[in-house]
Amino acid sequence: KAGVTQTPRYLIKTRGQQVTLSCSPISGHRSVSWYQQTPGQGLQFLFEYFSETQRNKGNFPGRFSGRQFSNSRSEMNVSTLELGDSALYLCASGPDRPNYGYTFGSGTRLTVV
Amino acid sequence: AQSVTQLGSHVSVSEGALVLLRCNYSSSVPPYLFWYVQYPNQGLQLLLKYTSAATLVKGINGFEAEFKKSETSFHLTKPSAHMSDAAEYFCAVSVTGANSKLTFGKGITLSVRP
Numbered sequence: 682k683a684g685v686t687q688t689p690r691y692l693i694k695t696r697g698q699q700v701t702l703s704c705s706p707i708s709g710h711r712s713v714s715w716y717q718q719t720p721g722q723g724l725q726f727l728f729e730y731f732s733e734t735q736r737n738k739g740n741f742p743g744r745f746s747g748r749q750f751s752n753s754r755s756e757m758n759v760s761t762l763e764l765g766d767s768a769l770y771l772c773a774s775g776p777d778r779p780n781y782g783y784t785f786g787s788g789t790r791l792t793v794v
Numbered sequence: 795a796q797s798v799t800q801l802g803s804h805v806s807v808s809e810g811a812l813v814l815l816r817c818n819y820s821s822s823v824p825p826y827l828f829w830y831v832q833y834p835n836q837g838l839q840l841l842l843k844y845t846s847a848a849t850l851v852k853g854i855n856g857f858e859a860e861f862k863k864s865e866t867s868f869h870l871t872k873p874s875a876h877m878s879d880a881a882e883y884f885c886a887v888s889v890t891g892a893n894s895k896l897t898f899g900k901g902i903t904l905s906v907r908p
Binding site (some may be wrong): 685687714716723724726729737739771773781782783784785786787788790 | 828830835840
């Protein structure tokens, strides 16, 4: 059973640019969540999508957005990049049962210069 | 809202020694609790989870955790540390319903001395 696939693994962008990250969940999982991990703030929840609808949202500015497609694949977009957006972005997929736990991808390491 | 407290940021043990990583949670409704491990430059791997069944939960790699409602704790233990256990460990809480996201603690880095 294939795991959660995130692409690309590494990304370097310039301040002011925008970036799109991709996540393919485990087959059959309809929930996809995104987390930002930084040394200072730790793991912070960005948003969750379920069946193409945003179901939950964290406390991030509107520059952070996402979407989910009919095949459950999800993309996350960050516009007008700032240096502070440098982080490991993790995607997690799961069934519609929070007690099952979530399976995480290896993440996309974004560096903003 | 839910929260997790992991006391201390770094724990160091000798190989073969007991591993104890502490986690306390706060939740106004019955929680689901998880321990994840993260190796350098990798994502999070689920070690074990508490989902309101048995209070003593066994996970992968010899780890286990005990849910204690009276102490609002979910400490992670392993009887004998291996060098390969060196990693960062995260405790997380979730609840049923619209707010079913994972809320993580700050994480604890485990070092294992030969």
